[in-house]
Amino acid sequence: MTAEVKPSPRERLLEAAATLTYRDGVGIGVEALCKAAGVSKRSMYQLFESKDGLLAASLKERASAYVATLLPVADDGRSPRERILHVFEQVESQAGTPDFRGCRYLAVQIELKDQSHPASRVAHQVKANLTVFFRSEAEQGGASDPDLLARQLGLVFDGASARAGIGADKLMGLIMPTASTLLDAAGMR
């Protein structure tokens, strides 16, 4: 038998912040967050200083899982083109799930409307890392203009998750052909 380890107040707050802000937005109140986590406000402020701090920590905490869900593992033997398409396959697949509301790292920046907010800064960095991945694969795949292709793929990624998140498009038959056309135009192997 494995002993169950009960999540700490800190972990419960991070989980509540991630779940509730994704579902309801960054305007969710401290009361609601503490209630969902089963943690007193006093403890919350001791652990995170502010709601902004909790929000930023919760985005940071999720970043490695987010990357692991989207990106292929290193040196998987596939071509740079296939490795890039892997990311868009994941987006297409996530967009088909009932609770999908788009990319949380995009949404939080649109909602906060403040690039200097600690949570915006975490989110900005996570998205910048995705562009770095695209840029690196583009270069290895011999793209004619790796910088342009990386920006284009970031644009398709955000446009696709935003549109799927608001129910404007289901992405089937859209995201893969769009990414492929841009990869073709860049001469990607």
Add this chain to the structure above:
Amino acid sequence: MTAEVKPSPRERLLEAAATLTYRDGVGIGVEALCKAAGVSKRSMYQLFESKDGLLAASLKERASAYVATLLPVADDGRSPRERILHVFEQVESQAGTPDFRGCRYLAVQIELKDQSHPASRVAHQVKANLTVFFRSEAEQGGASDPDLLARQLGLVFDGASARAGIGADKLMGLIMPTASTLLDAAGMR
């Protein structure tokens, strides 16, 4: 001399809602909206029933100006391809202005996270009309798959305005080549 017509309480509330939600988000309070409009809360509730109603009305009110800013005039003698590219030139140009925070009709849907909210429904319809424009031009320009091209252009439009709105990209040298590549791939004249 032209007599100055003072905007009505209704007009001032619509203007305040448009300006403040674009800058601060849909979470802006009724107090702040009424204060900016110089209208009592009592009058606001008489005119719009609820903040949700005001928000929806403000988005609807702006829709024709939004369309006029983005879309080319009917029968301007340009090719469907040029008429589509006109839209993306406008987005590129808007993205260069200091207060640009992306497309308000996308942002409001991402923020509200509720497709049945009256403001989401207005925003959804405005974006659907843009897709109808793309679809119609795609067909007239002989696109191989007008439905796919219209969806792709909607995706590029939203991805570009979202990324510019959060400061992830300035769009120069990105949005026009991306739209052009997709138009080329569809065989658009």
